[in-house]
Amino acid sequence: MTVTRSLTALLTLGAAVALAAQTPQAPAPQPPSTQQPEAITTTITGPPGLPPKIAVPDFIALSTDAETVAAAKAIGETLWDDLNFEREFYLIPRDTYRSIPQPASADQVALDRWKELGADGVVVGTIRKGPSGYVVEVRLMQVSGGRVAFGKQYSGSVNSVKDGGRVYAHTAADEIHQTQRGLRGVARTKLLFSSDRDGTRMKGPVGEREISNIYRSDYDGANQTRITYTASIDITPVWSPDGAQIAYTSWRSGYPDIIVQSMTTGTAPQKPAKGSPEVQNYLPAWSPDGTKIAFTSSRDGNQEIYYANRDGTGLRRVTNHPSIDVTPTWSPTGQQIAFVSDRTGRPQIYVVNIDGTGLNKITNEVACDRPTWSPAPFNEIAYTSQSGGGHDIRVYEFSTGQTRTITDGNGSNESPAFSPNGRHIAFSSDRSGREQVYIIDRDGKNLRQITKTGRNRYPNWSQ
């Protein structure tokens, strides 16, 4: 059959991708090593003007042990979610697949049955347990004609399915988005946020106070893991662009200061802003090339924006005004910084060149905060805007000078952070009671709640 032939050909071409075992300590946002680009001849398409319809059934377990069988189902579910997330495909709901029996192997797919269901493409995956770990094969097949549009084999350690084999699904989803749609997906990205869920309290002058520490999760909220352990407050975390370090504001010394902490090694945290009771620093922002950190400091008498190299050398002052200047974010080129200032009354968003020239006010609203500059190709700044009794996330578009509101006035919504492809925004909201982290698409659709336990705020999205 043609189906079998093209499958074999493609799988022979496809290089195996070794996936590191995903442990909580692993340098999470690093993608597995990239491989040779291969010629893609088949792209799954839908009817003109409509997204391709894709089905992602359970993977086929080629080993019979319970862990492999469970992973086969879980990988299918996760991959369905990952592919659905970017809205590039129409994902046929999984509960409609029941009438189609699972084949014993990837060569026996009943393509005509998937065609009846209206699918343009179907993902056929297998998972097999070997002596040293797992081998997962993923194929995206064109339903009419049976050509393989995408085919890859991945291998990973025996621990790689402990969380349901999410790393296989995430990697395949990112590669399918890249090869089929030319899109950088976010399935392997991670969120940082601060949370008081631990319940530990610190001594306060009047009563006890909740501590906050830094947590990490997958982009979809899975694998929530505590990162810092201090009886203090650690907030406003940010990923370094390479994902190897995080920076955040901590009060662990009794005053706010910037802490830079490795996510890959146990090296002692660094304090690049060199804080002291007299020199307090907060709200770090990593430059796009990862070499510099911008922050707010009152070291010269009142709040100004500064940046320094990540080791603390090369300190530069960006703003110089007796009003509050706070909350920096870098432009994608690293040549400008947006920040918040109350120099004309209530806080508004300003943009300035990093040498302090070319100041430009971009908002005229009741009050604004937490600008966050989008990555290319979008040229936008998301920010918190006071509206009614609370706040909404708004987005300013440089090309038009227009703003749009992303959240719907439900609860108070703050602290936006863009996904690395600019298509999604993480933020905090108290719409369901205590503040939680949510993600939403840049057009205000597809709201998802990421956290549920405790009070969770200040999300940040890895590259």
Add this chain to the structure above:
Amino acid sequence: MHSRRVAGVIITVVLAVSVGACAKKKPPVARPIPPPPPPASETAPPRPPAPPEPVRETPIPPEPVTSDPLTATDIDQINKNSPFQPIFYGFDSAEIDPEAQKLLNANAEILRKYPSWVITIEGHSDERGTAEYNLALGERRAAAARTYLVSLGIPGDRLKTVSYGKEFPFDPGHDEAAWAKNRRAHFVVTSK
């Protein structure tokens, strides 16, 4: 020998320059500090009992300090039943209004009475402002209270400041009564 003398000269020059630079960069409001003694580090031992202060309003009785419960109790106990009044601010404001001035005058009296105490002024805000900006607003509130106390003659090195933004609301409520209580500065004894 020779090089040591050179080093001494250099250090002197550097100190003079940095003091000058600091003074120049201070905003007008924070100016009134007389040449401050070297800032006490956090780990500095409690100061020795200070000599009688040349203050006008509070005649310090010759002996009675030992019978004062506040000198005998530890810092946690003092803060739990704090003799210091918190002060409150208007919305998005760090202004010390007449009511706050009255409370700060009283707090200054306490600081004069216990001249070894070092306090931290905590600046807080209500939940209506945004989280990040509130860190700066809280810092500004604490700094305004500090400036006022310094203007009353309290040495600046006894007055540390820290902002917690809206991290620690005093009243968890969501109405103006709660917000008004949350736009505040606390005065916390950190060494004695």
